[in-house]
Amino acid sequence: MHMNQKERLRHDWTRAELFAIYNKPLLELVYEAASVHRKWHNPEEVQISTLLSVKTGGCPEDCSYCGQAARYHTDIKVQALLPTETVLTHARKAKENGSSRFCMAAAWREVRDNRDFDRIIDMVKGVNDIGLEVCCTLGMLTESQAKRLQEAGLYAYNHNLDTSEEYYDEIISTRTFNNRINTINNVRKAGITVCSGGIIGLGETVADRIAMLLTLATMELHPESVPINALARVKGTPLENNPKVDIWDMVRMIATARIAMPASIVRLSAGRVEMNETEQAWCFMAGANSIFSGERETLLVTPNPGMSDDMTMFARLGLKPKVCQTT
Ligand code: SF4
Numbered sequence: 001m002h003m004n005q006k007e008r009l010r011h012d013w014t015r016a017e018l019f020a021i022y023n024k025p026l027l028e029l030v031y032e033a034a035s036v037h038r039k040w041h042n043p044e045e046v047q048i049s050t051l052l053s054v055k056t057g058g059c060p061e062d063c064s065y066c067g068q069a070a071r072y073h074t075d076i077k078v079q080a081l082l083p084t085e086t087v088l089t090h091a092r093k094a095k096e097n098g099s100s101r102f103c104m105a106a107a108w109r110e111v112r113d114n115r116d117f118d119r120i121i122d123m124v125k126g127v128n129d130i131g132l133e134v135c136c137t138l139g140m141l142t143e144s145q146a147k148r149l150q151e152a153g154l155y156a157y158n159h160n161l162d163t164s165e166e167y168y169d170e171i172i173s174t175r176t177f178n179n180r181i182n183t184i185n186n187v188r189k190a191g192i193t194v195c196s197g198g199i200i201g202l203g204e205t206v207a208d209r210i211a212m213l214l215t216l217a218t219m220e221l222h223p224e225s226v227p228i229n230a231l232a233r234v235k236g237t238p239l240e241n242n243p244k245v246d247i248w249d250m251v252r253m254i255a256t257a258r259i260a261m262p263a264s265i266v267r268l269s270a271g272r273v274e275m276n277e278t279e280q281a282w283c284f285m286a287g288a289n290s291i292f293s294g295e296r297e298t299l300l301v302t303p304n305p306g307m308s309d310d311m312t313m314f315a316r317l318g319l320k321p322k323v324c325q326t327t
Pocket residue numbers: 059060061062063066067068069106107108109139
């Protein structure tokens with residue numbers, strides 16, 4: 001990336017501008033996003049992340065989309081923190097399979113300064129030594145915890161906004177939108193890159209979607225990675241009967257994120273299993289340049305395409321996995 005391009009990043013987007021972009025005639029929108037994408041990224045490359053749930057279920061939070069919240073009656077099996085060696089075995093496998101980023105997720109409300117956190121620190125060091133970009137998503141984080149993770153070699157921290165500030169209370173009551181922003185700020189202060197995006201299909205309006213993108217696109221530094229998720233409807237959660245997300249809504253979200261935050265990686269995340277290859281191709285055309293994939297065919301607790309299906313799709317579309325930046 002050239003320095004003069006960096007200077008052209010905008011952090012002063014307005015709601016009206018993003019709204020106008022999102023609502024453009026679809027083909028115009030995709031054309032514009034695809035053009036921006038080609039100025040900032042190699043359109044043949046898609047970065048592959050592998051996500052491993054290192055501690056599953058039993059979460060005290062009440063995120064109404066999530067099958068891991070203890071209070072909902074879902075089929076998800078609770079799993080205590082995995083042994084470090086098990087996690088490192090998965091990480092080696094992910095690297096062999098072409099992943100460049102390994103993301104470890106724990107269903108915690110927040111990080112506590114206890115032995116489990118010490119183990120996470122060991123996992124971060126171990127995955128870093130394998131030569132993968134290490135990402136964690138562990139809930140809320142203080143500045144000193146973020147610093148410890150950074151010193152262990154953490155490359156990125158995921159903390160999604162989920163939805164707009166206005167709609168947040170409808171989806172989660174156990175924490176606030178401001179808690180989210182504070183954790184993101186703590187991650188930034190520690191010098192870790194930020195992965196933050198959201199989910200559509202929660203019952204939000206287009207105005208909520210725009211508000212969420214506006215929060216991200218007006219940050220002093222755009223998140224380096226912006227996951228756009230379509231709700232994966234988990235049986236037993238309050239949102240299990242929500243309608244399936246329309247593919248064109250996903251395409252519009254991805255395209256708007258791409259135009260507003262041109263240097264960021266835009267990740268086509270949850271919900272991919274319900275999209276066919278043509279629909280996914282539209283998402284790549286709209287500027288998505290990252291996916292989650294792996295041997296396990298799950299994304300935390302919901303189904304996801306496996307690596308071999310994804311490699312077949314990449315071959316057909318002429319895409320290739322992006323090589324890790326840290327090696
Ligand atoms: S999304 Fe995260 S914080 Fe919310 S219930 Fe699920 S595991 Fe807990």
